[in-house]
Amino acid sequence: MVERSDRAPLLDWEEVPSAEKPGGGAAPPAAKDRLSSPSNSRAPAGCSAPGFGWSSGPGGPTPSRAVSNADGCSAPPATSSTPAAGGRDEALRPDDEEHHSDAGSREVTLEERMVKWEEKDQIVSVFVVTFNTRSGNMLEWCLPKDMDLEGVEFKAIASGSHRVTTDFIYFRKGCYFGLACFANMPVESTVERGARMKSVGILSPSYTLLYRYMSFLEHQVRLQLQSPGHYSPLEAFYEDKRALLPPSGDGVVTACPANAWGAAINHSMHPEMKITHPAGCMSQFIRFFGEQIMVLWKLALLRRRILIFSPPPVGVVCYRVYCCCCLANISIPGIGVAVPEFRPFFYVNVADISALENELSYVACTTEKIFEEKKDLYDVYVDNQNVKTCRDGLKPLLRLSTADREKYRKLTEQRQMLLYSQEENGDCVSSEEDLFILFFLEQNNRIFQTLSEVAGSSDPTLTQESVRAMGLDPHGDRLFLLHLLEVYGYDTLLVSEQLCCS
Numbered sequence: 001m002v003e004r005s006d007r008a009p010l011l012d013w014e015e016v017p018s019a020e021k022p023g024g025g026a027a028p029p030a031a032k033d034r035l036s037s038p039s040n041s042r043a044p045a046g047c048s049a050p051g052f053g054w055s056s057g058p059g060g061p062t063p064s065r066a067v068s069n070a071d072g073c074s075a076p077p078a079t080s081s082t083p084a085a086g087g088r089d090e091a092l093r094p095d096d097e098e099h100h101s102d103a104g105s106r107e108v109t110l111e112e113r114m115v116k117w118e119e120k121d122q123i124v125s126v127f128v129v130t131f132n133t134r135s136g137n138m139l140e141w142c143l144p145k146d147m148d149l150e151g152v153e154f155k156a157i158a159s160g161s162h163r164v165t166t167d168f169i170y171f172r173k174g175c176y177f178g179l180a181c182f183a184n185m186p187v188e189s190t191v192e193r194g195a196r197m198k199s200v201g202i203l204s205p206s207y208t209l210l211y212r213y214m215s216f217l218e219h220q221v222r223l224q225l226q227s228p229g230h231y232s233p234l235e236a237f238y239e240d241k242r243a244l245l246p247p248s249g250d251g252v253v254t255a256c257p258a259n260a261w262g263a264a265i266n267h268s269m270h271p272e273m274k275i276t277h278p279a280g281c282m283s284q285f286i287r288f289f290g291e292q293i294m295v296l297w298k299l300a301l302l303r304r305r306i307l308i309f310s311p312p313p314v315g316v317v318c319y320r321v322y323c324c325c326c327l328a329n330i331s332i333p334g335i336g337v338a339v340p341e342f343r344p345f346f347y348v349n350v351a352d353i354s355a356l357e358n359e360l361s362y363v364a365c366t367t368e369k370i371f372e373e374k375k376d377l378y379d380v381y382v383d384n385q386n387v388k389t390c391r392d393g394l395k396p397l398l399r400l401s402t403a404d405r406e407k408y409r410k411l412t413e414q415r416q417m418l419l420y421s422q423e424e425n426g427d428c429v430s431s432e433e434d435l436f437i438l439f440f441l442e443q444n445n446r447i448f449q450t451l452s453e454v455a456g457s458s459d460p461t462l463t464q465e466s467v468r469a470m471g472l473d474p475h476g477d478r479l480f481l482l483h484l485l486e487v488y489g490y491d492t493l494l495v496s497e498q499l500c501c502s
Helices: 029-036 110-119 210-226 232-241 261-266 281-301 315-326 350-357 369-373 402-425 432-455 464-469 478-487
Strands: 052-057 060-065 099-101 105-107 125-132 136-143 166-173 176-186 195-204 305-309 343-347 362-366 380-383 386-388
Touching: 125 232, 136 232, 166 195, 166 210, 166 315, 176 210, 195 210, 210 232, 281 305, 281 315, 281 386, 281 402, 281 432, 305 315, 305 369, 315 343, 315 362, 315 432, 350 362, 369 380, 402 432, 432 464, 432 478
Parallel strands: 166 343, 305 362, 305 380, 343 362
Antiparallel strands: 052 060, 099 105, 125 136, 125 195, 166 176, 176 195, 380 386
8 A cells, every 4th residue: 555645745945954855856746746746646547536616816715516417427637737837836817818829829628717816825825923921922924925924823833832843824814824833842941931933824816826935934934943034945935936916906815816716616626635644634534533433423514613622733633624514515506505504614713713703604613712711603512522511402413323223334345445456456546535525525426416395395304215315314304404404495395294203
């Protein structure tokens, strides 16, 4: 079984000490492949799981959902080709998008333009945050200089980070997503009280490509600790990767060209490509929660506000936020368009309280225990492996039904079969990530396909048979089903009285 790295390869603008350059600086083939094609071997041959991501335009985050093709597979993720000459991944200028040379010059389609747009680098800011023993967290340096980064110093260095040596943090800042790498280095300095702590981060309208720069940020934060004030690699990085403003010139960086969402739907990336994670992120997530994963699945599908508490390090908890979002994937066209958007906020702190107060649906993580007392901010609070709620209407959903246990048994069984296939046959194409994401995607599609069929029939009544066809327990999942009908607007469906006494 091939072991994949959980870090992106070192990039061109990174200053690497000679001892760290393997083979005289030549990147290993696998690293080059990873850089040019983030999907690599992640998607199963012939089919990739539809997914979703959040990109932010002037009106805030906008969902993109994959739509299945006739054969039941979504279009595979578009990936860039080999890096351009000189090693620089140049962003395509608007006037270069209209035509390209193949057998001859022809106008590119909207889908092709969307693919090219997706490959662009969209870094809107790069910054360095430091911990000052007198003033606390401080923004030390940033580009552009006029960027509003108020509060980013408390996101890039999470509360309690002094207890860990290194960490990485995904977060949201306004309509942007951020990734910051933190490091804590012991120093012989009474002024710094024996420790120097810094974080180097970036902001982008979308988190889909942030994983590319994990290794760069890790190296840069080490450089900042060893040689504070050395910003030239960060300046070069920003000049190379900064987002292009739209032709309208209104100063707003849009995450998607106008009228291109149709193309975006067909080019939705495989969910696990949306955020970097160590190999086995989803399987570790499910093993960590065990059967409780079925409770989280239902709550995610109901678009509840889920807050995950954990002390640092934050990175692994950001992965749990991402994995929760993956549980709610649906690929049937038209389903879920009227429900609240299930937004990944990633890491949040007390400064985000006002923003969370206005959210109808989200999943986030925090290191600040005070959030547990703010019961009006969340529907579900996850502390370690303990999933709890103060909402009386949701408490019965925390109990596993017979169908939940059966689904978890099937999931575990499928995983064992996959591991056996990988060990015996050397199957490196299929992955646990594909298996888990497809498992929940198919379960969700099964539910909504059945609901749509019953709603369109001459007798729109849910019976024990139709509920079992969804893979649910007619008795144990009755309350979940009623919540589902309410959230997704199936108000014309009737529920058979048999479901309350089966």
